[in-house]
Amino acid sequence: MEFDLEQGISVLERTPRALGAMLAGLGPAWIDATEGPDTWSPYVIVGHLIHGERTDWIPRAQIILAQGAERRFTPFDRFAQLRESQGKSLAELLEEFTRLRAANLDTLVGWRLTEDHLNLRGEHPEFGAVTLRQLLATWVAHDLGHVAQTGRVMAKQYREAVGPWRAYLPILDR
Amino acid sequence: MEFDLEQGISVLERTPRALGAMLAGLGPAWIDATEGPDTWSPYVIVGHLIHGERTDWIPRAQIILAQGAERRFTPFDRFAQLRESQGKSLAELLEEFTRLRAANLDTLVGWRLTEDHLNLRGEHPEFGAVTLRQLLATWVAHDLGHVAQTGRVMAKQYREAVGPWRAYLPILDR
Numbered sequence: 001m002e003f004d005l006e007q008g009i010s011v012l013e014r015t016p017r018a019l020g021a022m023l024a025g026l027g028p029a030w031i032d033a034t035e036g037p038d039t040w041s042p043y044v045i046v047g048h049l050i051h052g053e054r055t056d057w058i059p060r061a062q063i064i065l066a067q068g069a070e071r072r073f074t075p076f077d078r079f080a081q082l083r084e085s086q087g088k089s090l091a092e093l094l095e096e097f098t099r100l101r102a103a104n105l106d107t108l109v110g111w112r113l114t115e116d117h118l119n120l121r122g123e124h125p126e127f128g129a130v131t132l133r134q135l136l137a138t139w140v141a142h143d144l145g146h147v148a149q150t151g152r153v154m155a156k157q158y159r160e161a162v163g164p165w166r167a168y169l170p171i172l173d174r
Numbered sequence: 175m176e177f178d179l180e181q182g183i184s185v186l187e188r189t190p191r192a193l194g195a196m197l198a199g200l201g202p203a204w205i206d207a208t209e210g211p212d213t214w215s216p217y218v219i220v221g222h223l224i225h226g227e228r229t230d231w232i233p234r235a236q237i238i239l240a241q242g243a244e245r246r247f248t249p250f251d252r253f254a255q256l257r258e259s260q261g262k263s264l265a266e267l268l269e270e271f272t273r274l275r276a277a278n279l280d281t282l283v284g285w286r287l288t289e290d291h292l293n294l295r296g297e298h299p300e301f302g303a304v305t306l307r308q309l310l311a312t313w314v315a316h317d318l319g320h321v322a323q324t325g326r327v328m329a330k331q332y333r334e335a336v337g338p339w340r341a342y343l344p345i346l347d348r
């Protein structure tokens with residue numbers, strides 16, 4: 001499937017509500033569950049998505065659209081949420097993610113991007129040249145990947161509890 | 175994590191809203207997307223969950239709780255939704271799933287299950303003896319697995335569109 005701006009936005013605008021519907025009001029047994037040491041809980045995932053709203057997607061798109069002399073992105077800190085979420089409840093994080101995402105989508109829509117804009121390039125610190133189209137497609141796939149991860153992390157908590165049904169639930173061993 | 179009835183229900187009651195938040199109002203490019211031939215789209219997944227509400231979880235729990243002479247479950251038809259969803263919109267399926275799930279959770283809560291009930295057994299056509307506790311844990315893990323699958327199926331549609339970021343998105347090749 002080719003990236004389509006409108007279809008991409010239709011997913012991006014749903015993610016805060018999807019994670020809110022899955023997680024809001026759940027107890028710590030679910031929201032702090034992980035897949036083992038150094039893996040992320042639903043709580044950590046929401047913090048990571050917030051950090052992306054602040055420092056990744058829109059700031060990188062701005063670097064590309066400016067087409068200045070320096071088009072190299074700042075490397076993304078995949079662990080910033082471990083500091084930045086400190087002391088916040090999941091409800092606060094969900095509210096913050098919802099607010100930041102809505103503001104970022106307002107910015108994105110306000111740019112009225114054309115196909116020419118989508119073909120503009122920036123420089124990824126590792127990959128080299130990348131297009132705005134690829135960046136925006138990655139924003140969408142990244143959201144969906146973390147929604148899937150949230151379901152998987154939670155499902156795995158019942159890996160033993162399901163008994164023999166484990167054989168029918170490949171998600172538990174993925 | 176041990177199965178806990180209240181914690182399990184807290185997930186089961188969220189699933190219709192989670193899938194609704196992810197999918198309601200999306201176009202066919204997303205809701206009919208699959209991972210390849212003979213794999214399921216988000217639309218097919220919702221139909222499958224409906225069939226489970228009608229024929230799997232509560233009917234099997236009833237067989238266990240009755241402790242009659244015949245405790246063998248009817249095999250579950252994993253493809254029934256391909257017939258039963260015909261002609262229905264995704265909005266209709268989501269509404270049907272929401273309604274059936276709410277009624278089934280009313281039934282479940284109304285049973286006021288004790289630890290002794292949860293240890294009662296039925297006979298799975300393939301696995302043999304299984305407990306009510308395992309059946310209910312499987313209901314929860316099965317929900318979460320299909321939420322994760324929905325995110326994964328959608329994410330994979332941008333496998334090519336993300337360009338070099340594919341290396342950072344393991345979900346796209348899972």
